[in-house]
Amino acid sequence: MPHDHAHDPDHAHAVLPSEPALRVKALETLLTEKGLVDPAALDEIIDSYQDKIGPKNGAKVIARAWTDPAFKAALLADGTAAVSEMGFYGRQGEHVTVVENTPEVHNMVVCTLCSCYPWPLLGIPPAWYKSDAYRARAVREPRAVLAEFGVTLLPTQKVRVWDSTAEMRYLVLPMRPEGTEGMSAAELAPLVSRDAMVGTGIARGPKP
Amino acid sequence: MGEPAFTAPWHAQLFALTVHLSEAGHFSWSDWTQTFGAALKRNGLAKELDGGDDYFAAWLEALEAILHGIADGAKIAALTDQWRQAYLDTTHGEPVRLPGG
Numbered sequence: 001m002p003h004d005h006a007h008d009p010d011h012a013h014a015v016l017p018s019e020p021a022l023r024v025k026a027l028e029t030l031l032t033e034k035g036l037v038d039p040a041a042l043d044e045i046i047d048s049y050q051d052k053i054g055p056k057n058g059a060k061v062i063a064r065a066w067t068d069p070a071f072k073a074a075l076l077a078d079g080t081a082a083v084s085e086m087g088f089y090g091r092q093g094e095h096v097t098v099v100e101n102t103p104e105v106h107n108m109v110v111c112t113l114c115s116c117y118p119w120p121l122l123g124i125p126p127a128w129y130k131s132d133a134y135r136a137r138a139v140r141e142p143r144a145v146l147a148e149f150g151v152t153l154l155p156t157q158k159v160r161v162w163d164s165t166a167e168m169r170y171l172v173l174p175m176r177p178e179g180t181e182g183m184s185a186a187e188l189a190p191l192v193s194r195d196a197m198v199g200t201g202i203a204r205g206p207k208p
Numbered sequence: 209m210g211e212p213a214f215t216a217p218w219h220a221q222l223f224a225l226t227v228h229l230s231e232a233g234h235f236s237w238s239d240w241t242q243t244f245g246a247a248l249k250r251n252g253l254a255k256e257l258d259g260g261d262d263y264f265a266a267w268l269e270a271l272e273a274i275l276h277g278i279a280d281g282a283k284i285a286a287l288t289d290q291w292r293q294a295y296l297d298t299t300h301g302e303p304v305r306l307p308g309g
């Protein structure tokens with residue numbers, strides 16, 4: 001009989017995690033033993049970002065700004081205060097500046113240092129936002145990057161690139177799409193994509 | 209939309225660990241971004257990082273660096289070995305625990 005552990009259930013061991021995954025477990029074990037980490041608190045943090053906090057929050061802010069001029073003015077004047085009032089505050093949302101796209105200016109956001117991002121409004125950044133390519137090229141050749149994202153700017157539009165830091169995070173207020181007159185904030189929110197709020201997309205009108 | 213926030217469980221675990229330790233006052237978030245930015249730069253010299261596993265590998269390196277003095281590297285290495293062995297010694301489907309843990 002051939003010697004074959006793989007098909008012998010008595011010998012099948014648990015799937016071995018990758019080296020960095022094992023090292024993270026080791027770090028957590030060490031810090032928990034030292035009383036510096038509460039595993040329940042870690043679970044709570046993961047749950048929040050996996051299920052509760054994401055771009056839907058930011059989309060509600062944008063849709064409200066499109067339909068409520070007083071709120072929009074407040075949002076542009078003091079982003080942190082305006083989004084906090086809607087319940088979107090906390091980690092990495094302490095200093096939020098909202099920048100408005102117009103027919104003259106298209107804004108896009110990057111973090112050239114690491115991956116600073118307004119978590120309470122957009123959740124955890126996608127891999128491309130964290131990639132070296134985006135972090136380097138967004139500043140150097142924003143129009144080429146935008147073209148790759150499928151964004152064609154108006155000939156009149158300049159591009160402004162905002163570099164996030166631990167102290168300041170940015171949210172783009174996209175232009176309200178054509179053909180959405182009379183729509184409510186609740187109807188508009190699904191039209192606001194994550195990319196539109198990072199400035200690597202635009203808000204698109206409802207499909208006819 | 210619909211993309212998972214984290215593509216591997218250890219990314220999520222590492223993220224949570226870092227946020228938790230910063231909130232507990234072991235380091236400021238500003239110091240964290242400096243340390244992490246430096247780790248990304250170092251790791252990005254040899255190859256362009258794609259924002260996935262390699263990004264979190266740099267993150268782990270940065271966290272160990274900023275915890276220097278709190279979490280000893282030799283102890284982390286020893287516990288990593290113990291965890292590896294625990295997985296190898298555990299029958300598939302059973303919960304994996306450290307001996308005596």
